[in-house]
Structure formats: structure tokens, C-alpha cells
Amino acid sequence: MPLFWLILAVLGVALAGFILGRSRALGHAGGDSRGLHSLPNYYGWNVALKIMVPAFGLLVVWLLLQPLYITSQISEMIPEASVADGGSLGLVLAEVRRAAEGLDAAVASGAMTEEFARDVRADFADVTQRLKDAGQIVTGTITQPILNAAQSYRIMTATGNMAMSVAVLVLALAGLAWGLRQTGVSFRARNVVETSVRALLIAAASVAILTTVGIVLSLVFNTVEFFRLYPASEFFFGTNWAPSFSGRGGASDLGVIPLLWGTFYISIVALLVAVPIGLFAAIYLSEYASSRVRSIAKPAIEVLAGIPTIVYGLFALLTVGPLLMEVFGKEGLGWMQSGTSVMTAGLVMGIMLIPFVSSLSDDIINAVPQAMRDGSYGLGATQSETIRQVVLPAALPGIVGAILLAASRAIGETMIVVLGAGAAARLELNPFEAMTTVTAKIVSQLTGDADFASPEALVAFALGMTLFVLTLGLNVFALFIVRKYREQYE
Amino acid sequence: MTDASIDTAPAAGGKGSLLGSDARTKKRNAAEKRFRLYGMAAIAIGLFFLLVLFVSIIRSGAPAFTRTVVDVEFTLTQAEFEAAESELFKTKAYSNLFIQKLKSQLDAAGVEAEFDESAIERLLGKVGSTLREFYRANPEQLGQPVDFELAASSRVDGYFKGRVSRDTLQDSRFLQVSDLDLVDRLEEAGVIRQAFNWPFITGADSGVDNPGGAGIGASVVGSFFMMLVVLALSLPIGVAASIYLEEFAPKNRWTDLIEVNISNLAAVPSIVFGILGLAVFIQFMHLPQSAPLVGGLVLTLMTLPTIIISTRASLRAVPPSIRDAALGVGASKMQAVFHHVLPLAMPGILTGTIIGLAQALGETAPLLLIGMVGFVARGYPDGFIAGFTEPNSAMPAQIYTWATRADAGFYEKAWGGIIILLAFLLTMNIIAIILRRRFERRW
Numbered sequence: 001m002p003l004f005w006l007i008l009a010v011l012g013v014a015l016a017g018f019i020l021g022r023s024r025a026l027g028h029a030g031g032d033s034r035g036l037h038s039l040p041n042y043y044g045w046n047v048a049l050k051i052m053v054p055a056f057g058l059l060v061v062w063l064l065l066q067p068l069y070i071t072s073q074i075s076e077m078i079p080e081a082s083v084a085d086g087g088s089l090g091l092v093l094a095e096v097r098r099a100a101e102g103l104d105a106a107v108a109s110g111a112m113t114e115e116f117a118r119d120v121r122a123d124f125a126d127v128t129q130r131l132k133d134a135g136q137i138v139t140g141t142i143t144q145p146i147l148n149a150a151q152s153y154r155i156m157t158a159t160g161n162m163a164m165s166v167a168v169l170v171l172a173l174a175g176l177a178w179g180l181r182q183t184g185v186s187f188r189a190r191n192v193v194e195t196s197v198r199a200l201l202i203a204a205a206s207v208a209i210l211t212t213v214g215i216v217l218s219l220v221f222n223t224v225e226f227f228r229l230y231p232a233s234e235f236f237f238g239t240n241w242a243p244s245f246s247g248r249g250g251a252s253d254l255g256v257i258p259l260l261w262g263t264f265y266i267s268i269v270a271l272l273v274a275v276p277i278g279l280f281a282a283i284y285l286s287e288y289a290s291s292r293v294r295s296i297a298k299p300a301i302e303v304l305a306g307i308p309t310i311v312y313g314l315f316a317l318l319t320v321g322p323l324l325m326e327v328f329g330k331e332g333l334g335w336m337q338s339g340t341s342v343m344t345a346g347l348v349m350g351i352m353l354i355p356f357v358s359s360l361s362d363d364i365i366n367a368v369p370q371a372m373r374d375g376s377y378g379l380g381a382t383q384s385e386t387i388r389q390v391v392l393p394a395a396l397p398g399i400v401g402a403i404l405l406a407a408s409r410a411i412g413e414t415m416i417v418v419l420g421a422g423a424a425a426r427l428e429l430n431p432f433e434a435m436t437t438v439t440a441k442i443v444s445q446l447t448g449d450a451d452f453a454s455p456e457a458l459v460a461f462a463l464g465m466t467l468f469v470l471t472l473g474l475n476v477f478a479l480f481i482v483r484k485y486r487e488q489y490e
Numbered sequence: 491m492t493d494a495s496i497d498t499a500p501a502a503g504g505k506g507s508l509l510g511s512d513a514r515t516k517k518r519n520a521a522e523k524r525f526r527l528y529g530m531a532a533i534a535i536g537l538f539f540l541l542v543l544f545v546s547i548i549r550s551g552a553p554a555f556t557r558t559v560v561d562v563e564f565t566l567t568q569a570e571f572e573a574a575e576s577e578l579f580k581t582k583a584y585s586n587l588f589i590q591k592l593k594s595q596l597d598a599a600g601v602e603a604e605f606d607e608s609a610i611e612r613l614l615g616k617v618g619s620t621l622r623e624f625y626r627a628n629p630e631q632l633g634q635p636v637d638f639e640l641a642a643s644s645r646v647d648g649y650f651k652g653r654v655s656r657d658t659l660q661d662s663r664f665l666q667v668s669d670l671d672l673v674d675r676l677e678e679a680g681v682i683r684q685a686f687n688w689p690f691i692t693g694a695d696s697g698v699d700n701p702g703g704a705g706i707g708a709s710v711v712g713s714f715f716m717m718l719v720v721l722a723l724s725l726p727i728g729v730a731a732s733i734y735l736e737e738f739a740p741k742n743r744w745t746d747l748i749e750v751n752i753s754n755l756a757a758v759p760s761i762v763f764g765i766l767g768l769a770v771f772i773q774f775m776h777l778p779q780s781a782p783l784v785g786g787l788v789l790t791l792m793t794l795p796t797i798i799i800s801t802r803a804s805l806r807a808v809p810p811s812i813r814d815a816a817l818g819v820g821a822s823k824m825q826a827v828f829h830h831v832l833p834l835a836m837p838g839i840l841t842g843t844i845i846g847l848a849q850a851l852g853e854t855a856p857l858l859l860i861g862m863v864g865f866v867a868r869g870y871p872d873g874f875i876a877g878f879t880e881p882n883s884a885m886p887a888q889i890y891t892w893a894t895r896a897d898a899g900f901y902e903k904a905w906g907g908i909i910i911l912l913a914f915l916l917t918m919n920i921i922a923i924i925l926r927r928r929f930e931r932r933w
Contacts (some may be wrong), residue, residue, distance in 0.1 A: 204730035218769030284529025306851025412759025
């Protein structure tokens with residue numbers, strides 16, 4: 001893998017630069033580091049940073065821009081006619097890329113020579129035959145222009161990679177020369193190095209902003225694309241969810257209401273389980289339990305939060321579902337058709353959320369000043385009366401915040417509902433029916449061989465956007481409540 | 491906490507009252523007791539759920555670690571080999587030889603059994619081709635006794651583990667009731683037995699119709715390469731970001747923006763990170779689909795907030811006197827942080843990182859979106875770099891794939907996979923706890 005070697009080469013130059021810079025600085029000072037402005041290592045670091053930062057920066061930028069440039073060049077080559085028959089340019093480009101990969105693999109396996117793979121005048125039938133011989137999948141959609149585009153795609157990629165390696169290495173060597181030229185007795189190496197390290201620290205901290213920007217952009221662009229293909233009003237107000245599986249052309253109903261209903265229904269069931277249990281557990285642990293009970297029970301309950309959600313999903317599908325079927329299924333009360341239902345997923349999700357509610361509420365209850373309890377006891381209240389009438393009202397904003405955070409977790413939870421809630425989108429009240437959620441549908445629309453240009457796949461981004469806005473809103477609201485009322489009792 | 495509550499609790503008991511407890515006091519005391527009971531019940535329910543969860547994991551997952559094998563000592567002479575190779579149906583010739591040997595072995599053990607070739611095929615799969623491949627690959631073994639350990643089919647395995655019984659079994663081309671009698675005979679003769687299931691731990695995923703051959707090894711390797719990426723990226727970036735925010739950041743809008751972003755990212759549902767990975771890394775950057783590299787990048791972004799939050803806490807726990815002392819003897823601010831504060835905060839940082847890694851290891855949803863589903867884990871990667879770029883799965887995604895398959899034999903594998911996943915998580919958490927206990931200093 002040439003990229004790997006390129007990175008190694010730059011690192012090697014940097015190492016050489018470090019050693020050279022250090023020894024050159026020491027040499028200037030006559031071997032006595034006291035004559036230098038900074039410690040000798042800083043001169044080494046100065047050279048190494050001047051090699052690595054520009055070289056790797058260029059590498060990253062080049063890797064990001066090259067595919068964009070090549071794609072724009074290639075799309076000019078493709079005649080209108082190959083796109084017109086119902087497809088999109090993106091599909092054709094994907095086909096070009098696949099054909100180019102096929103050519104690469106064929107050359108690697110020796111089925112054709114490099115010259116042959118590059119020959120633009122090569123016979124179309126001959127090339128595809130040789131591709132097939134090399135064990136490459138040749139779809140029926142490959143045509144002469146696509147093959148030519150694939151050939152120039154390969155050539156451009158190869159030239160681009162070559163140019164990139166040269167440019168990066170030249171930049172690294174230039175950095176080496178620059179750093180070594182600077183090195184001298186009075187050069188303030190430490191200040192320069194510390195300024196650049198500081199810049200690197202800022203860059204690392206900004207990754208968080210980049211991530212958010214990346215999330216928002218990827219959601220927004222694809223959502224806008226989706227709304228161009230599918231009317232927004234039908235998405236937001238449609239009460240029917242029935243994507244056609246045939247791909248493009250089929251009439252799909254993509255209304256989000258049934259999914260939101262399933263999401264909220266399951267979350268409510270989960271909160272009905274988690275909030276009472278979690279809250280009472282928190283009250284008991286912080287107000288009644290001896291320190292020994294507390295030291296055992298608190299971590300034991302928090303283990304529930306450390307278990308991966310796939311475990312809960314399997315637990316819902318294979319343990320809780322069949323158990324509920326025995327009670328509420330055909331042999332029992334007859335309310336339940338299958339093991340996957342709102343109740344199954346909600347119960348298990350509730351178990352998962354217990355530690356969220358309990359440890360957050362525990363902290364908040366502990367933060368209520370003891371003087372308030374003492375005042376209440378002094379008036380003759382029992383312990384439970386104190387808790388109900390003094391401690392809980394004082395802790396209420398924090399507890400509401402904790403519950404809202406738990407609700408946001410419940411809405412965003414995926415694996416439990418994918419495995420435990422079923423796949424049918426329904427608008428019903430019976431909690432023993434299978435329903436589905438926003439997250440489960442994101443998974444089902446984006447896994448498999450969906451092509452990203454169809455509304456059936458793009459709807460997942462609109463669903464993701466809905467989910468992102470919902471959970472973000474809940475989190476901000478929870479923080480707002482906690483912040484606004486927190487200092488009241490301190 | 492609370493001298494006051496200890497003092498007042500007995501007083502509220504009301505026993506010492508001169509007038510005896512009136513109805514209202516009784517009511518209040520009953521309410522007190524009830525309230526306390528609710529609390530205890532809540533704790534008990536929580537612990538009960540934990541117990542049920544672990545019992546069902548262990549009970550359903552343990553069978554995945556045993557498999558049913560048939561031991562046959564088999565000797566093939568050169569003449570028999572040549573005779574079999576010259577026949578038209580070569581594998582049939584081998585299975586006939588095998589059946590003869592098995593019969594004689596049963597006779598020697600004094601067990602009578604009647605079976606034909608199709609029964610053997612239902613029990614052991616295509617024995618003939620297994621034998622033929624072995625002897626064609628190892629001709630030097632001809633004429634010498636070889637111990638064959640042949641895996642029984644997953645339905646026979648299910649019979650041993652109680653998944654399949656005579657009452658529920660319907661005759662099919664996979665297994666018939668008469669085969670179970672044969673299995674019982676074989677067990678009497680000591681030919682068929684339960685053995686530790688190494689192929690489950692070292693193997694790769696199998697086809698949808700072969701639950702017996704499915705193993706988790708390949709996806710463990712996938713998870714390992716993903717964790718390498720997460721560790722190599724999230725530790726330096728997380729530590730650098732925390733150092734900046736905790737030690738250098740001026741109070742301005744940019745810093746506020748970063749802080750708000752980090753706390754929001756910590757609460758974004760994991761599946762949204764999967765969408766990000768799909769759109770940015772695969773659609774936009776054209777990184778290879780289903781590659782552990784992409785999975786690692788996505789999980790890095792997801793665990794960064796966790797690592798930053800815990801790293802900042804441990805940097806904050808280093809007392810300011812350390813910084814002041816370093817600055818006092820002439821260190822620059824950067825030197826004070828990198829030479830003194832950071833080493834002292836390292837145990838806390840490592841603990842937080844391990845916990846973040848454990849979280850990332852158990853994450854499933856984003857991996858499904860970038861194509862790391864179980865069925866791509868068909869084998870081990872060819873080399874170190876291929877480990878990052880070749881399609882592979884990860885443990886939780888592999889478990890998910892098994893859980894969604896129709897054959898109930900895969901459920902056992904899924905539970906078994908969970909035991910392995912939890913074993914990894916437990917080890918990581920124990921390491922984190924030991925690190926904290928041993929190296930954490932209280933100032």
C-alpha cells in the first residue's frame with residue numbers, strides 16, 4: 001500500500017530532521033547546550049514539526065480533493081445518453097469506479113497487462129471478456145463510454161497518486177531544509193515549538209466542532225435531496241409507512257407519523273418502568289441504605305448501564321419476548337401475536353435505563369443540603385414525609401433533567417428496538433402489537449444494497465435528522481431546566 | 491451523612507409516647523414503612539433484573555462452547571485408496587468404507603446398530619468428501635491409523651443439548667426419529683461425545699444454513715483492528731483537546747462553542763454517528779465499505795466526548811501547586827503541563843480511555859450502517875494492513891447477524907458470542923479498576 005509507505009517515508013524524514021536539527025544546534029553552540037537559547041531537543045522538534053505538519057496537511061487535503069476533481073473530470077466524459085435511461089449520474093459514476101476496480105484487479109491477477117488496461121482503442125468485447133476471465137463481475141450496464149471513462153479514471157488516479165507522493169515528499173524535504181536553515185544559537189526554538197504545539201492542541205479540540213458540522217451537513221444535504229424526490233408535507237404528516245422494495249419507480253408511502261408514534265410509545269413504556277424503579281432506588285440508596293448496602297447495590301445497579309445494548313436486544317428477542325408470549329400470547333390472554341412488541345422492547349429498555357435515572361437522581365438528592373432535612377425533622381416530620389415534601393421538591397428540577405436525559409436515550413436507542421420491537425409500522429394503541437421506531441427504520445433502510453439515490457434510502461437521512469433534532473432538543477431542554485433551577489438551594 | 495436522621499427515625503417510631511400511638515401516628519408510621527419498602531423493592535427489582543440477565547446469558551450461551559463430535563479410528567490402506575479413487579462415485583466409495591469401519595468399531599464395543607449411508611449423511615454431513623480430501627492432501631497417512639474427530643450436524647448437537655427431542659422432531663431430510671436411536675447407540679459405544687468447541691472461538695461466520703460451523707474468531711479480529719484505530723486516534727486527540735480546554739483555553743466564544751459541542755456530542759444517539767460515517771467516510775471520501783478502519787473512525791468520533799470528559803476530570807484533579815512549583819523553577823507553561831501535570835494525570839486518563847474503549851467495543855448500530863454486518867466476516871485478514879481495509883465484522887455486529895437468522899441454532903451462537911464479548915468488557919473494566927486502585931493519588 002503506497003500510502004502507508006508514503007506516511008512512513010515522511011515519518012522517516014522527520015526523524016532524520018529531528019536528529020539533524022538537534023546535532024546542528026549543538027554544533028553551532030560548540031557542543032555546549034548552555035550556549036543555546038532553548039534546550040537542544042526543541043531544535044530537533046522544530047525541524048520535525050516543519051516536516052510533518054505541512055506534509056501531512058497536504059496529504060490529507062490532496063486525498064480529499066483528488067476524488068472530487070477526478071469525478072468532475074469523468075462526469076464530463078460521460079455522454080448524456082448513458083445517463084438518460086432512468087438512472088442518475090451518481091449511479092453511472094459508481095459503475096465507472098467499479099469497472100476501474102475490476103481493471104485494477106485484472107491487472108493485479110495477470111489477466112491483462114497494464115498497457116492493455118490503459119489502451120483506449122482496445123476492443124470493448126475483448127476487455128470485458130478478459131475481465132470475466134479474471135473473475136471480475138461484469139454487469140450488463142457496462143458500455144463503451146463507461147469503459148473508456150473507467151480507463152481514464154484509472155490513469156488519472158494513478159497520475160494523481162504519483163503527483164501526490166512527489167509533492168508530499170518535496171514538501172517534507174523543503175520543511176527539512178527550512179528547519180535546518182533556521183537552526184542557530186540565537187533561534188528561539190522553544191517559543192516556535194510551543195506555539196505550534198498550542199495550535200495542534202486547538203486543532204484537536206476543534207475536532208468536536210468538525211464532528212458536529214459533519215453530522216449536520218451530512219444530514220442536511222441528504223435530507224434536502226430526499227425532499228426534492230419526496231414531498232416534505234407527506235413525510236411529516238403521512239400516516240402510512242410502506243416503502244416499496246422494488247427500488248426506484250414504485251410508489252412508496254414514507255410518512256413519519258407511525259414511526260414517531262412507535263418511538264414515543266416504546267419510550268413511554270420504558271420510562272414507566274425505569275422512572276419509578278430508578279427514582280425509588282435512588283431515594284433508598286441516598287437516604288436509607290447503610291454505607292455497606294450502598295457500596296454493593298450502587299455498583300451492581302450501574303453494571304446494567306455498562307452492558308452493551310446488543311445484549312439487551314438479544315435478551316428482548318429471545319428471553320423476554322417468549323416469556324410475554326406465554327402470558328399474553330395465544331395460550332394465555334390472546335393479546336399478543338408475536339414475541340416482538342412495544343411491551344417487549346419497552347420493558348427491556350426500561351431495565352437499561354434504570355441506572356441512568358438512579359445514578360443521576362442519586363447525585364441530585366445527595367446535593368440537597370442537609371440543613372433542609374434537619375429543619376423538617378425538627379418540625380416532627382417522619383423520614384418519608386421529609387423526603388416527599390422537602391427533599392424531592394428541592395431536587396425536582398434535577399430529577400426532571402435526569403428523566404429527560406433518559407428519555408433522549410430511549411428515543412435514540414437502536415439495537416433493542418431493532419431486535420425487540422418488530423418491523424411493522426403501525427398506529428395502534430395495543431402495547432402488545434409489534435411496532436417500529438425511527439432508529440429501527442434507519443437501520444433497515446440503510447443496510448443492504450440500497451442505492452443512495454433512491455428516496456427509500458435517502459429517507460433514512462431525513463429520519464436521522466428528525467432523531468437528531470428531537471434528542472438535541474430534549475438534551476438542551478434538560479440542561480436548561482437543570483441550569484435554571486440548580487442554584488436555588490445552594 | 492446524618493446524625494439527625496438516625497436520631498429522629500426512632501423518635502418517629504412513636505413507642506415512647508405517653509398516650510400510646512393514636513390513629514394518625516399509626517397511619518404516618520405505616521406510610522413510613524411502606525415508603526421504605528418501595529425503596530427496597532426498587533433495589534431488589536433492579537438486582538433481580540441483573541440476575542435474570544446474567545442467568546439467561548450463561549444458561550443459553552454455555553452450550554455454544556461445546557459441540558458434538560464423533561470419534562472414529564480409521565485406517566485406509568494404499569489398495570483401498572486406489573480402489574476408491576478408481577471408482578465413478580469416489581466420495582460414495584469413501585463413505586461406504588467409513589460405514590464398514592464404523593460398524594466394526596460398534597461391533598467391537600458390543601453395540602448393535604442398523605444404519606445406512608443417508609443416516610450417516612444426516613448425522614455427520616458429507617463424510618466421504620472429508621475423508622477423501624484428507625487422504626488426497628496427506629497421502630503419507632495411508633496405511634496408518636488416523637483418529638478422525640467429525641463434527642455432528644447441528645440438529646444432532648441440538649439433541650444432546652435438549653434443543654431437539656423425540657416429541658418435537660418431525661421426520662425431515664435433515665433428521666429422522668430413527669437417527670436419534672442410532673445416536674443413542676453410538677453414545678453407548680462411546681463413539682459420539684461432547685467436546686470443547688474450539689472452532690466457535692477461532693472460526694469465521696458460516697452460511698445461513700450451517701449454524702454448527704459458525705465461529706466468532708474473525709469478528710474478534712475485526713473488533714481488535716477497530717479498537718487499534720480507536721486507541722490510536724482517540725487517545726492523542728482526546729488528551730490534546732482536554733489539555734487545551736483545561737489548561738490553555740481563554741474564556742471566549744470559541745471555547746464555549748467547543749464545550750457545548752462536546753457535551754452535545756456525548757448525548758447524540760450512536761446511530762447518528764453511523765449516518766455520519768456512511769455519508770462522510772464512505773459516500774464522500776470513498777473509503778472501503780465494511781472496513782474496520784471506517785468502523786474505527788466512526789467509533790473514535792463517538793468515544794471522543796467520553797474520553798475528553800474523563801481526561802479533563804483527571805487533569806483537574808492534579809493540584810495547582812504542582813503547576814506553580816514547575817513554573818516557579820522556570821518551566822514554561824507548556825513544559826509544566828507536559829512534564830508534570832500530564833504524567834500525574836496519566837492513570838486517570840488511561841482509566842477513562844479503557845472505559846471509553848469498552849463502550850466502543852460493545853457498540854453495534856453505527857457499524858451496521860457502514861456495512862460491517864456479520865456475514866462479511868468470512869475469514870481472517872491476510873495481513874496487518876489488510877486487517878484495517880478488508881471487509882470484516884465486529885463482535886456485536888456478528889451477534890446481531892446471528893440473532894436475525896431464522897435457524898434457532900444461531901441463537902445459541904449469539905448467546906455464546908455475548909459471553910465472549912462480556913468477557914472482553916469485564917477484562918477491560920477490571921484493568922481499569924486495577925489501574926485506578928494502584929496509581930490514583932489522592933492529593
